[in-house]
Amino acid sequence: MLRYALLRLLGAIPTLLLVIVLAFLMVHAAPGGPFVDERGLPPAIEARLDEAYDLDKPLPEQLWRYMVRLAHGDFGPSFRYTDYTVSELIAGAFPLSLRLGAAAMALALVVGLAAGILAALRSNSLADRFVMTFAMTGISIPVFVFAPVLVLFLAVRLHWLPAGWSGNEGPARWILPIVSLALPQIAYIARLMRASMIDVLGSDFIRTARAQGLGTVAVVRYHALKPALLPVLSYMGPAVAAILTGSVVVEEVFGIPGLGQLFVRGALNRDYTLVLGIVIFYAVLVITLNLVVDILYGVIDPRIRRR
Amino acid sequence: MKRFGGILVLIVLIAFLGPLLSPHDYQQTNFDNILLPPTAAGMHWFGTDDLGRDLFVRTMLGVQITILVAVVASIVSLVIGVLYGAVAGYVGGRVDAVMMRFVDTLYALPFIFFVILLMVAFERNFLLIFVAIGATNWLDMARIVRGQTLSLREREFVDAARLTGVSTARIILRHIAPNLVGVVIVYVTLTIPQAILFESFLSFLGLGIQEPQTSLGTLVDAGVNQMQGASYMLLIPAAMLAVILLCFNFFGDALRDAFDARQSR
Numbered sequence: 001m002l003r004y005a006l007l008r009l010l011g012a013i014p015t016l017l018l019v020i021v022l023a024f025l026m027v028h029a030a031p032g033g034p035f036v037d038e039r040g041l042p043p044a045i046e047a048r049l050d051e052a053y054d055l056d057k058p059l060p061e062q063l064w065r066y067m068v069r070l071a072h073g074d075f076g077p078s079f080r081y082t083d084y085t086v087s088e089l090i091a092g093a094f095p096l097s098l099r100l101g102a103a104a105m106a107l108a109l110v111v112g113l114a115a116g117i118l119a120a121l122r123s124n125s126l127a128d129r130f131v132m133t134f135a136m137t138g139i140s141i142p143v144f145v146f147a148p149v150l151v152l153f154l155a156v157r158l159h160w161l162p163a164g165w166s167g168n169e170g171p172a173r174w175i176l177p178i179v180s181l182a183l184p185q186i187a188y189i190a191r192l193m194r195a196s197m198i199d200v201l202g203s204d205f206i207r208t209a210r211a212q213g214l215g216t217v218a219v220v221r222y223h224a225l226k227p228a229l230l231p232v233l234s235y236m237g238p239a240v241a242a243i244l245t246g247s248v249v250v251e252e253v254f255g256i257p258g259l260g261q262l263f264v265r266g267a268l269n270r271d272y273t274l275v276l277g278i279v280i281f282y283a284v285l286v287i288t289l290n291l292v293v294d295i296l297y298g299v300i301d302p303r304i305r306r307r
Numbered sequence: 308m309k310r311f312g313g314i315l316v317l318i319v320l321i322a323f324l325g326p327l328l329s330p331h332d333y334q335q336t337n338f339d340n341i342l343l344p345p346t347a348a349g350m351h352w353f354g355t356d357d358l359g360r361d362l363f364v365r366t367m368l369g370v371q372i373t374i375l376v377a378v379v380a381s382i383v384s385l386v387i388g389v390l391y392g393a394v395a396g397y398v399g400g401r402v403d404a405v406m407m408r409f410v411d412t413l414y415a416l417p418f419i420f421f422v423i424l425l426m427v428a429f430e431r432n433f434l435l436i437f438v439a440i441g442a443t444n445w446l447d448m449a450r451i452v453r454g455q456t457l458s459l460r461e462r463e464f465v466d467a468a469r470l471t472g473v474s475t476a477r478i479i480l481r482h483i484a485p486n487l488v489g490v491v492i493v494y495v496t497l498t499i500p501q502a503i504l505f506e507s508f509l510s511f512l513g514l515g516i517q518e519p520q521t522s523l524g525t526l527v528d529a530g531v532n533q534m535q536g537a538s539y540m541l542l543i544p545a546a547m548l549a550v551i552l553l554c555f556n557f558f559g560d561a562l563r564d565a566f567d568a569r570q571s572r
Contacts, residue, residue, distance in 0.1 A: 140552040241417040
């Protein structure tokens with residue numbers, strides 16, 4: 001098991017390097033410097049600015065210096081928010097996004113798994129068809145379409161829930177963002193869980209368990225659940241990526257000052273270092289969580305470890 | 308399945324022909340007529356926005372651009388995906404292992420952020436959006452094509468081509484690729500809604516299609532800002548986008564079920 005975990009850890013390192021180099025080159029491949037649009041700067045000041053941001057060095061050296069600084073957890077200074085480093089900005093905004101994302105993921109898992117299992121046990125019933133139609137709708141319609149529509153009806157029209165983030169206190173302001181973020185994941189997880197549960201319930205060892213007189217609850221709880229969870233578990237990596245993407249939208253719609261909002265503002269302001277830093281931060285997050293999922297997979301399914 | 312295909316054809320027809328029936332232009336502002344709710348009187352069937360521009364024509368333009376981006380991006384992803392998958396599957400061995408390992412690696416990454424990074428680094432323009440979306444959307448296609456190629460490679464007509472001395476590149480392009488058409492078409496119908504999603508997501512955030520051009524994502528964004536007084540500005544483009552995406556997804560799913568029942572993915 002330890003060997004398996006270490007191998008996985010080693011496998012993640014090239015991915016990480018690839019991401020950093022790719023992201024760095026993408027930003028620096030653009031024609032013109034970041035200060036080119038600010039007309040009227042005296043050449044001396046422009047030269048000093050270039051020097052301060054390492055832009056006067058050749059590209060490989062810039063990349064090397066950037067990676068060395070990254071290794072120390074330093075993402076460099078922000079281009080637009082002067083006086084702040086990218087690390088400070090990320091550290092300030094991330095906790096809020098983390099709470100939002102974690103809550104949405106938890107909600108998605110609980111509701112998605114329950115709905116999927118229910119649909120699988122009553123497959124082709126009315127409840128099943130309802131869950132599947134809902135799932136297809138949830139997968140098809142993007143967050144930025146139904147989040148504003150939810151706000152329009154539940155907050156603006158009916159006044160049941162607060163519409164925005166600032167100016168509202170208490171737990172109620174969390175409800176709409178979390179639900180909006182979780183909905184597509186609920187849909188995906190329900191679909192996956194239903195398919196794999198139907199698959200597992202048709203296998204021989206379940207028939208044996210049933211023949212021994214076990215009730216449905218016991219069969220699902222002690223026999224079918226673990227193997228049926230595997231596809232859902234392998235979806236957790238993409239799910240984390242989807243939640244990150246979704247949180248960018250949700251934070252925009254609700255005005256939540258988290259990492260997603262910081263990212264969009266940075267992109268609109270063309271804050272190179274900030275956007276680069278956040279992309280790398282997101283990628284590291286996704287790679288790390290994928291690694292955790294991979295290792296968990298090994299824990300749950302001993303067959304994987306031997307490969 | 309026919310129903311969803313029919314709705315899609317209808318939407319595309321209306322999107323391209325509808326604006327011809329309207330007397331209004333997509334970028335003509337009219338400050339006497341701002342935020343009009345949908346009315347037949349001034350021929351503003353979907354109302355007007357906060358600059359007095361006609362929303363029917365703008366929404367149709369949005370659908371046009373959304374569909375255009377989706378189709379072009381899908382073609383880009385198709386070309387990359389088919390070539391990549393066919394080469395990996397046909398050459399096989401260590402090359403295949405490395406190539407597919409690379410795909411697995413990319414699979415885990417939040418691509419949309421890299422596209423945004425590109426948008427920040429370069430000036431925003433149409434072409435870049437097409438290419439960026441297509442270039443990030445070929446992974447599924449590559450996997451499917453590789454799987455098909457693995458079995459095609461063993462077939463007699465490929466052996467025959469090899470024995471008569473046809474080069475590897477030519478075998479892939481002339482003998483393998485045409486046999487992939489069926490599968491590829493099915494998966495393109497599933498790539499298109501993904502491309503639409505990407506584009507409207509970027510446009511919603513203000514990083515995609517720029518004013519005075521518009522797309523459904525841009526219109527939804529504008530609708531969010533006017534939600535309090537003019538909810539039609541949000542609801543019409545939102546419903547339009549939802550219907551298009553749902554139709555593509557249902558259509559693609561049905562097509563996939565109909566054509567390759569064996570392949571359960």
